[in-house]
Amino acid sequence: MTPGSPLTAGNSRVKDTRKLSRRSDRSERRLFLADGPRAVEGALSRAGCVVEVFATPAATEQHTDLVAAAPVWTLVDERALASLSDSVSPAGVVAVCRFLDRPxxxxxxxxxxxxxxxxxxxxxxxxxxxxxxxxxxxxxxxxxxxxxxxxxxxxxxxxxxxxxxxxxxxxxxxxxxxxxxxxxxxxxxxxxxxxxxxxxxxxxxxxxxxxxxxxxxxxxxxxxxxxxxxxxxxxxxxxxxxxxxxxxxxxxxxxxxxxxxxxxx
Incomplete structure (x- = not known):
């Protein structure tokens, strides 16, 4: 887990990650977002898929199994997490994932x-x-x-x-x-x-x-x-x-x- 205070919505890393909501950015970088604990769990089960997980402190306490499996776990505040999620009620955890498709x-x-x-x-x-x-x-x-x-x-x-x-x-x-x-x-x-x-x-x-x-x-x-x-x-x-x-x-x-x-x- 990355130590320190949770990142805010204005943080450059959060803002850069937010761009993955656009298809053009996803295609160019071959990265996408998986939102919610089930999606993140699925992503973590696929070797080499997850680059980083962003989560609120509350979600971090709740999902210790995901924390242990993630290559990088970064704390963000509620507003930053909401900016990365397209869900009406964000579940507090979003993973940055590599594209999965093959020829x-x-x-x-x-x-x-x-x-x-x-x-x-x-x-x-x-x-x-x-x-x-x-x-x-x-x-x-x-x-x-x-x-x-x-x-x-x-x-x-x-x-x-x-x-x-x-x-x-x-x-x-x-x-x-x-x-x-x-x-x-x-x-x-x-x-x-x-x-x-x-x-x-x-x-x-x-x-x-x-x-x-x-x-x-x-x-x-x-x-x-x-x-x-x-x-x-x-x-x-x-x-x-x-x-x-x-x-x-x-x-x-x-x-x-x-x-x-x-x-x-």
Whole structure:
């Protein structure tokens, strides 16, 4: 722990760290912020991820396990901590973390069994929830493709509830290239599509194979040209009167269907 009085919001180190709230600064420095004890715990579980932890004196007393695990633990006052957090009620601890993503081609060799491929997913809460669902289902990889939201957006990090730190991540600006790479690695690409020609619960043997699930934008789904690159388009049946399922719910159902089928064989 760094000794001395807690740093204030006007401290140059705090002000420099605050700049990581901007995507441009995150991308340039390949650093991001993990806000809250769960996120910080997850970050600390990933070797070499955490650069420094900022915490209030009260949070320091409360989270002695995190203090012991952190490479650098710096005390800040309440106002300084609040300036680093985007939460309405900051929990008193924020970690500066190194980017986690690796090139997609590296993560596809050898080919994983289950992949969540997000194409143009714009909502940070949805993106974080898909990452959390992928982690829970035992997926091997998450790909943020196309014009998807920044995986290191504070809201995405928070919505993942630590899962961002649990599984490999790739960022691929070209969604079509991501689909082609998955297919070249031997994965069956299944597009989650309400207009799909296969019912998820009739997919049977299809779900046993190494699979990359392709999920589209919350509002307009998958572009026709991207869905056409998939091996199959799979629909989740709607038994009631709802028009559709939201993205994060659909992703959880698809990933768990594959995980269940794969584990049964």
């Amino acid at each position: 997609l081609e590296h993560l596809l060799d050898p080919a994983p069994r289950l992949v969540a491929l997000c194409a143009d997913v714009r909502d940070p809460g949805n993106a974080g929830t898909v990452i959390r669902s992928a982690d829970a289902a035992g997926a091997d990889l998450v790909v943020m493709a196309g014009s998807s939201v920044d995986a290191y957006n504070p809201k995405t990090v928070r919505a993942s509830v630590g899962s961002l730190f649990h599984l490999p991540l790739a960022v691929e600006p070209d969604a079509a290239a991501a689909v082609r790479a998955a297919k070249a690695a031997g994965l069956v690409v299944l597009a989650a599509d309400g207009g799909g020609d296969i019912d998820l619960y009739d997919a049977g043997e299809l779900l046993i194979q190494p699979t990359a699930w392709l999920f589209g934008n919350e509002a307009w789904g998958l572009p026709a040209e991207l869905a056409a690159l998939a091996d199959h388009r799979v629909a989740i049946p709607i038994h009631g009167r709802a028009e559709s399922l939201n993205l994060s719910t659909a992703a959880a159902l698809c990933l768990y269907a594959s995980a269940t089928a794969q584990r049964a064989h």
